[in-house]
Amino acid sequence: MNPATGYAATISSVDVVAPALRRFVVSRTKGAFPAISPGSHGVFAFGNGQRTWKNAYSIVNRSEDGRALEIIVRRAEPTRGGSDFLYRHGGPGLNVSVLGISNLFPIVRTGRRHIMISAGIGITPFLSYMTEMRKDGMDYALHHYTRPEEADAFRAMLSPCDPSRVRVHEGRQEAVASLRMLLAREPVASHLYVCGPGGFMEWVRQTAATVGYAATKIHSERFISPAGGRVFEVMLARSGKTITVGADETLLEALENAGIDAPCLCRGGACGMCRVGVINGRPDHRDHVLTGAERDSGDVMLTCVSRSLSPTLTLDL
Amino acid sequence: MSIDTRFRSAGSYRAPYHMENSDAAILRFPFPFPEDHYMYSMNIEPHVKAGAVDSLRRTFDVDEHYVVECREKARILSEDPGRCIVLPHMRAAEWDFVELAMGSLSEDYPDLFHLSRDGTRWRWINRPLNIDQHFVFGDAGTLPYAPFEFMARQMQGDFTLQDQRDNDLWMDGGMVTSQADWSLKFDLGMSFGQWHAPVPKAGEMGIFDRGLRFLLMLQHGRPVRRLNWTMTVNPRLDTSPENFTIWGRDRAGVTGDNARDLVHLRVELQALFRLPRSNAILFAVRCYLLPLRDIALVHKWRIRLHRVLRDLDPALSAYKGLDLYRAHAVHYLARFDNNEPTSKGIGPDQDALVRT
Structure with missing residues (x-):
């Protein structure tokens, strides 16, 4: 694999899982994708000629021969457009390169029992978890929360799974009623994994803490779909360059478009690889990585999701 | 070159010691000092198939000592x-290791190793060790040893497997037979901070925090490497705590006269790989030993090693166990140092050796 261009592939099939959900199979033209650990995400690059997007999606499945990866994409608000573009225009034949595959949300293999709680599109990492858990004879259970109109779609998606281990809960009312009880019923050795919208994950985490889960037994992956915002200027102290970050691009994308070799990995505010020093200006932190103290100090930021509160930022780049 | 002449067939890594290096082996030695002074640093670089010396240019380096080292490893085991x-x-990590090792060895040394794959039916040929093994990838019952052990026995150096959980790395497996005074039995199950606890200074310098943060983000297909070093008396690979009673006393036997033959610079080429199935990290520690008499054949290296040892921080000297004989090594090397400037980097700056 060439780290700059990644694994070349094309979309080989698309199917409609629910009105707002599409499943894409991305196949290599030659060779295979590497083996993948459950919970991995890939950074997928695709575009329309005018614009390239690089978005992270959980890998739901890798085919036995390694030629194909499967992802599920929810139509997003077209603020930056990556998922929206894929949802609308991602059809067979579209070129997609997989720039890198990494895992920020692995199964804790020393765990004796694993309980997975997901909402909506947050199901995706757990589809790969369950393949492995079934194969390895691990003890697990999945509780999936969905809005009623998508319940049938998720039931269909989960139909190959062992019905005694999987449960679909419909609507907010049932969520509130069931979660506390099912978490409290778990043995003390269980590891809890949460994936879904930010507010949902926070609610699950708090509920788990209330019924006595140790923080080290609660695992989550908090990807952020980078949102746009006000236009701002960035001055690069080392190279002396000044660049403008547009309303619908991220700071990281603006750096890359200007030919700056900026570090990055997950592109979703989850890993911390893209942290850079801030020399001047006030960053608008939108990540889940920096500590409170780092945030308050204002001298470091993550370029993939964060923006600026001041009209200009000076970075140590 | 035929296999018979490429590898040494005789040699001993235990008393009576007998280990020699060809000129080519000396010139490809991964000399660890890019400057005349040594202190800890985050000296990590991408493990690409390039580097100032030849030993850095393969995923797993195989040199003229391969057969004798594998034999010594089998004896220790x-x-x-x-x-x-x-x-x-760590079962998934074992198979990750098998795939990485067989894949890269057969690619880097097609005349020595061969791998053919037909789905999960694999065939592995190791010509120097006379192994021809058919097996089913993923089925441990089809190999004569557990998968990790099967392959690690056929490679020079030590290997450990680190599980990643709770934002930390845990040493949950390995094969360790050529170590610089640490023990897998003792460190097994420890976290990154725990197994590094005995190292002086580096913790307070923030090196372990930065190192761990970096490694947690290590990506598959983008391995990294660093060189580490210490010194060993006699060409002994297994300087383990388990066998301290055998080798420990040798350190008191160094004199001004025998330092050139007894004192060895011990360099570890450490490479780290993200393993794709398990999300574990493989830590490969390949050990190179070169006696001072061989280092003295390279003009730049003998001057630099003199300056590094002479000015070494006392805490590092004590930690590395050099206090009993460092002065003798410095005394031997001082004769080569005429105060001339040396070039940056680790390369030998010469293509051949002049043996007098």
């Missing part, structure tokens, strides 16, 4: 099977 331990939750 037969005396102490506990040198290879892999915890049960």
Whole structure:
């Protein structure tokens, strides 16, 4: 694999899982994708000629021969457009390169029992978890929360799974009623994994803490779909360059478009690889990585999701 | 070159010691000092197939000592099977290791190693060790040893497997037979901070925090490497705590006269790989030993090693166990140092050796 261009592939099939959900199979033209650990995400690059997007999606499945990866994409608000573009225009034949595959949300293999709680599109990492858990004879259970109109779609998606281990809960009312009880019923050795919208994950985490889960037994992956915002200027102290970050691009994308070799990995505010020093200006932190103290100090930021509160930022780049 | 002449067939890494290096082996030695002074640093670089010396240019380096080293490893394992331990939750990592090792060895040395794959039915040929093994990838019952042990026995150097959980790395498996005074039995199950606890200074310098943060983000297909070093008396690979009673006293036997033959610069080429199935990290520690008399054949290296040892921080000297004989090594090397400036980097700056 060439780290700059990644694994070349094309979309080989698309199917409609629910009105707002599409499943894409991305196949290599030659060779295979590497083996993948459950919970991995890939950074997928695709575009329309005018614009390239690089978005992270959980890998739901890798085919036995390694030629194909499967992802599920929810139509997003077209603020930056990556998922929206894929949802609308991602059809067979579209070129997609997989720039890198990494895992920020692995199964804790020393765990004796694993309980997975997901909402909506947050199901995706757990589809790969369950393949492995079934194969390895691990003890697990999945509780999936969905809005009623998508319940049938998720039931269909989960139909190959062992019905005694999987449960679909419909609507907010049932969520509130069931979660506390099912978490409290778990043995003390269980590891809890949460994936879904930010507010949902926070609610699950708090509920788990209330019924006595140790923080080290609660695992989550908090990807952020980078949102746009006000236009701002960035001055690069080392190279002396000044660049403008547009309303619908991220700071990281603006750096890359200007030919700056900026570090990055997950592109979703989850890993911390893209942290850079801030020399001047006030960053608008939108990540889940920096500590409170780092945030308050204002001298470091993550370029993939964060923006600026001041009209200009000076970075140590 | 035929296999018979490429590899040494005789040599001994235990008393009576007997280990020699060809000129080519000396010139490809991964000399660890890019400058005349040494202090800890985050000296990590991408493990690409390039580098100032030849030993850095393959995923796993195989040199003229391969056959004798593998034989020594087998002997240590037969005396102490506990040198290879892999915890049960690292099963996927074992197969990751098999795939990485067989794939890269057969690619880097097609005349020595061969791998053919037909789905999960694999065939592995190791010509120097006379191994021709058919097996089913993923089925441990089709190999004569557990998968990790099967392959680690056929490679020079030590290997450990680190599980990643709770934002930390845990040493949950390995095969360790050529170590600089640490023990897998002792460190097994420890976290990154725990197994590094005995190292002086580096912790307070923030090196372990930065190192761990970096490694947690290590990506598959983008391995990294660093060189580490210490010194060893006699060409002994197995300087283990388990066998301290055998080798420990040798350190008191160094004199001004014998330092050139007894004192060896011990360099570890450490490479780290993200393993794709398990999300574990493989830590490969390849050990190179070169006596001072061989280092003295390279003009730049003998001057630099003199300056590094002479000015070494006392805490590092004590930690590396050099206090009993460092002065003798410095005394021997001082004769080569005429105060001339040296070039940056680790390369030998010469293509051939002049043996007088």
